[in-house]
Amino acid sequence: MTVRPYVLLSVASSIDGHIDDTSGMPLALSNEADFDRVDEVRAGCDAILVGAGTIRADDPRLLVRSPDRRAARVARGLGPTPLKVTLTGRGDLDPSARFFTLGDTGKLVYATSGAVARAAGAVGAVATVVDAGDPLDLPGVLADLAARGVRRLMVEGGGAVHTMFLSAGLFDELHLVIAPFLVGDPDAPRFLAAGAYPYGPGNPLRLAEARPLGDVVLLRYLPPPASGVPGPRTDLAWLREAVELSRRCPRSDSAFAVGAVVVAADGEVLATGHSRESSPHDHAEEAALAKIAPDDPRLAAATVYTSLEPCTTRASRPVSCTDLILAAGIPRVVLAWREPGVFTDCVGAETLREAGRTVVELPELAAEVRAVNAHLFPA
Numbered sequence: 001m002t003v004r005p006y007v008l009l010s011v012a013s014s015i016d017g018h019i020d021d022t023s024g025m026p027l028a029l030s031n032e033a034d035f036d037r038v039d040e041v042r043a044g045c046d047a048i049l050v051g052a053g054t055i056r057a058d059d060p061r062l063l064v065r066s067p068d069r070r071a072a073r074v075a076r077g078l079g080p081t082p083l084k085v086t087l088t089g090r091g092d093l094d095p096s097a098r099f100f101t102l103g104d105t106g107k108l109v110y111a112t113s114g115a116v117a118r119a120a121g122a123v124g125a126v127a128t129v130v131d132a133g134d135p136l137d138l139p140g141v142l143a144d145l146a147a148r149g150v151r152r153l154m155v156e157g158g159g160a161v162h163t164m165f166l167s168a169g170l171f172d173e174l175h176l177v178i179a180p181f182l183v184g185d186p187d188a189p190r191f192l193a194a195g196a197y198p199y200g201p202g203n204p205l206r207l208a209e210a211r212p213l214g215d216v217v218l219l220r221y222l223p224p225p226a227s228g229v230p231g232p233r234t235d236l237a238w239l240r241e242a243v244e245l246s247r248r249c250p251r252s253d254s255a256f257a258v259g260a261v262v263v264a265a266d267g268e269v270l271a272t273g274h275s276r277e278s279s280p281h282d283h284a285e286e287a288a289l290a291k292i293a294p295d296d297p298r299l300a301a302a303t304v305y306t307s308l309e310p311c312t313t314r315a316s317r318p319v320s321c322t323d324l325i326l327a328a329g330i331p332r333v334v335l336a337w338r339e340p341g342v343f344t345d346c347v348g349a350e351t352l353r354e355a356g357r358t359v360v361e362l363p364e365l366a367a368e369v370r371a372v373n374a375h376l377f378p379a
């Protein structure tokens with residue numbers, strides 16, 4: 001199984017589907033609140049990717065603007081700003097572009113084989129140029145980023161790049177912001193080109209959230225669940241969602257941050273939950289299971305995806321998450337990280353297996369879960 005980063009596509013569009021106008025100046029489609037949200041998303045990523053077209057059109061900085069967010073990254077042992085990444089098929093890059101000159105961070109250029117020499121000649125002194133094959137091998141680029149430690153990748157466009165990721169189905173989340181105006185110019189860049197996308201009416205994206213931010217609205221979409229019986233690839237995608245949920249947990253120095261998703265056999269999400277969701281002692285699995293009727297027949301064939309092994313003992317509540325899963329009759333649990341013995345000795349996986357339940361561990365995501373909980377492991 002190829003490991004790739006969690007891929008978050010981010011774009012702001014006009015009502016008529018344009019992501020820029022033809023003025024030659026970058027067009028602000030987001031408002032201040034949304035630019036601040038984008039800044040927060042950037043701060044939570046390991047790398048930001050834009051196409052070479054966006055570097056030429058916008059001369060973007062791609063930095064984290066907020067000093068507090070930069071400081072928080074540094075406190076977590078990261079650089080103040082994420083790694084910058086671009087793609088090129090021509091190698092026509094300007095070393096004085098702000099992509100290359102700003103930010104105390106690495107710059108990576110993935111060039112098609114025929115463009116490597118030109119790209120290296122242009123920006124080899126200020127960036128690392130990587131041969132990405134010919135044609136460009138997108139899964140290979142993502143695997144290379146993962147091997148360089150990129151666990152969470154934000155893709156900020158432009159249209160050609162978003163078209164490529166969406167037609168390849170290589171994304172985990174899409175943030176589409178709609179600005180309250182129309183551009184109306186047929187020559188203005190569009191969010192997406194026509195293409196053979198795998199997300200037609202029969203296989204739509206799932207709307208995870210619609211969040212108004214003043215006069216713009218953020219639509220957060222997730223890919224559709226893979227059809228059929230969940231296999232390892234599907235498991236990994238669901239587990240990624242559980243890990244993403246764990247990032248929402250209010251901070252605690254005495255409990256883990258955990259996310260959980262309960263999924264029916266047909267891929268329907270029955271419930272999600274995260275630690276401290278509505279009260280300080282909430283556990284993720286407990287919060288999710290509390291949202292499902294105990295007699296829901298779908299529980300009998302459901303899977304719990306949880307970023308951390310379900311607990312077996314707890315001081316704050318009478319019933320452990322392992323016992324809640326057993327009582328719900330859920331036959332299958334997929335987890336990323338066995339609970340380290342920081343607060344209690346956990347034997348959730350063993351207990352579930354002894355009770356005849358299937359437990360799948362996907363340690364590919366364990367480092368990410370540990371990173372979410374890094375504050376519990378001071379150096």
Ligand SMILES: NC(=O)C1=CN([C@@H]2O[C@H](COP(=O)(O)OP(=O)(O)OC[C@H]3O[C@@H](n4cnc5c(N)ncnc54)[C@H](OP(=O)(O)O)[C@@H]3O)[C@@H](O)[C@H]2O)C=CC1
Nearest residue numbers: 011012020051052053054088089090136157158159160161
């Ligand atoms: N509103 C918004 O949220 C955003 C708007 N934008 C807008 O988008 C526009 C730019 O979009 P667009 O022109 O589509 O440019 P992109 O940023 O998508 O970059 C396209 C370029 O990236 C390289 N590239 C992409 N895919 C491949 C591939 N498979 N193989 C090799 N190289 C590849 C090529 O570079 P090369 O040409 O060097 O070969 C290609 O021309 C601008 O107007 C910008 O303002 C951009 C980002 C966000």
Ligand SMILES: Nc1c(N[C@@H]2O[C@H](COP(=O)(O)O)[C@@H](O)[C@H]2O)[nH]c(=O)[nH]c1=O
Nearest residue numbers: 012027028029030058060061062063156
């Ligand atoms: N115009 C636009 C976006 N444009 C994106 O932001 C980049 C500029 O980044 P920076 O120079 O760091 O501010 C630009 O190149 C493009 O990728 N993004 C959005 O969320 N909303 C917007 O309205």
